[in-house]
Amino acid sequence: MLKGKEIVLGVTGGIAVYKAVELLRLLVKAGADVHVVMTQSATEFVTPLTFQTLSKNPVHMELFNLISEERIGHISLAERADLFIVAPATANFIGKIACGLADDLLTTTVMATRAPVLIAPAMNVNMYHNPIYRENEERLKNHGYLFVPPVSGMLACGYEGEGKLQAPEAIFEEAVAALTVKSLAGERILVTAGPTLEEIDPVRYVSNHSSGKMGYALARQARLRGAEVTLVTGPTALAPPCGVNVVRVRSATEMRDAVFAALDETDIVIKAAAVADYRPKVRAGSKMKKIQESLTIELEKNPDILAELGAAKGGRLLVGFAAETQDLVRNATTKLNAKNLDLIVANDVSLEGAGFNVDTNIVKLLYRDGRVEELPMMGKEELAGVILERMELLRGKGTK
Numbered sequence: 001m002l003k004g005k006e007i008v009l010g011v012t013g014g015i016a017v018y019k020a021v022e023l024l025r026l027l028v029k030a031g032a033d034v035h036v037v038m039t040q041s042a043t044e045f046v047t048p049l050t051f052q053t054l055s056k057n058p059v060h061m062e063l064f065n066l067i068s069e070e071r072i073g074h075i076s077l078a079e080r081a082d083l084f085i086v087a088p089a090t091a092n093f094i095g096k097i098a099c100g101l102a103d104d105l106l107t108t109t110v111m112a113t114r115a116p117v118l119i120a121p122a123m124n125v126n127m128y129h130n131p132i133y134r135e136n137e138e139r140l141k142n143h144g145y146l147f148v149p150p151v152s153g154m155l156a157c158g159y160e161g162e163g164k165l166q167a168p169e170a171i172f173e174e175a176v177a178a179l180t181v182k183s184l185a186g187e188r189i190l191v192t193a194g195p196t197l198e199e200i201d202p203v204r205y206v207s208n209h210s211s212g213k214m215g216y217a218l219a220r221q222a223r224l225r226g227a228e229v230t231l232v233t234g235p236t237a238l239a240p241p242c243g244v245n246v247v248r249v250r251s252a253t254e255m256r257d258a259v260f261a262a263l264d265e266t267d268i269v270i271k272a273a274a275v276a277d278y279r280p281k282v283r284a285g286s287k288m289k290k291i292q293e294s295l296t297i298e299l300e301k302n303p304d305i306l307a308e309l310g311a312a313k314g315g316r317l318l319v320g321f322a323a324e325t326q327d328l329v330r331n332a333t334t335k336l337n338a339k340n341l342d343l344i345v346a347n348d349v350s351l352e353g354a355g356f357n358v359d360t361n362i363v364k365l366l367y368r369d370g371r372v373e374e375l376p377m378m379g380k381e382e383l384a385g386v387i388l389e390r391m392e393l394l395r396g397k398g399t400k
């Protein structure tokens with residue numbers, strides 16, 4: 001995901017330095033080439049050796065180090081970087097940058113870069129709310145510096161409150177966002193995901209094997225590309241993507257209501273949810289007892305949300321999924337036409353590496369004009385990116 005990207009990770013002194021180690025690991029795992037710059041006080045908390053071992057690059061600390069200056073001086077670091085991250089960033093570091101001070105290697109390189117700079121502050125709650133700090137942060141934001149706000153919690157100084165460094169995963173996500181071209185800026189995208197769950201009685205239900213992975217990947221990738229995203233999701237075990245407006249539902253009826261409530265503020269709808277086609281006709285008010293030898297539950301049809309959207313779509317783009325086990329193209333084409341879609345992602349769920357509960361998918365994209373685009377097996381995150389690129393093309397924004 002970050003292959004070919006050069007990132008400078010600045011680490012300033014504070015108890016949260018240990019979290020920067022985890023952040024470094026995530027960045028390296030995603031393929032980035034990371035150069036760590038530590039302040040003197042950061043080295044009091046974690047040794048440079050830890051960062052050096054994980055990054056497989058020398059750690060930079062001193063402004064005038066002749067050996068490292070020759071090989072990779074601070075100006076060269078500043079120029080080569082695609083992104084700067086400073087995590088944890090102390091009030092002192094932020095104050096210096098806000099005043100244009102450059103008195104050590106980190107402040108000097110940050111001042112000298114034209115790459116985006118992402119700052120993750122960590123400090124005492126009173127410092128965080130100090131008007132001088134607030135002014136400094138505002139000033140930097142006005143100059144285009146990006147911030148990952150701290151979270152609330154018990155701080156090392158014993159105080160409870162805002163000031164705790166964000167989780168490494170959240171900082172990583174913002175780093176990916178900072179490096180992603182905002183090709184969907186201005187688009188409002190609604191994604192549905194996961195299964196729906198239709199209750200039989202208070203403890204039992206009818207559902208399906210959908211994990212929600214495809215829909216969550218679409219929501220995440222759309223947000224990374226700058227779209228405003230609403231994710232209407234049935235019950236899943238997944239953590240919702242950062243920066244996405246999440247609406248949790250259970251049944252198909254609830255999903256329909258949530259989708260139509262958001263429709264006015266939506267330009268593109270992507271219906272990746274595996275909506276249960278039927279629900280029990282009667283929901284028992286109390287737990288059903290096993291009195292009978294056999295049991296028949298009568299089911300009635302759920303609303304077809306996508307078909308209803310197709311009838312009400314106006315100028316919106318509408319994308320559906322087709323889960324099939326036979327006659328993939330023919331069945332998917334029928335759905336594309338019947339539900340008035342712009343694109344359908346046709347998915348033979350009987351193939352290995354496709355469909356429910358796996359990380360990959362093998363799909364064909366079917367367009368309104370009859371075109372069929374066959375895609376190789378790929379990860380759901382990557383497929384989400386491809387689907388969104390096709391959205392840009394249909395919007396007349398893309399380049400392919």
Ligand code: CTP
Nearest residue numbers: 271272273275277303304305306320321322323
């Ligand atoms: N869908 C929906 N509401 C339903 C059923 C399906 O919105 N009640 C949407 C799904 O989110 C998906 C598309 O319709 O985008 C196709 O779903 P799929 O289960 O493949 O097809 P169905 O229309 O349900 O037809 P069938 O089950 O007969 O194949």
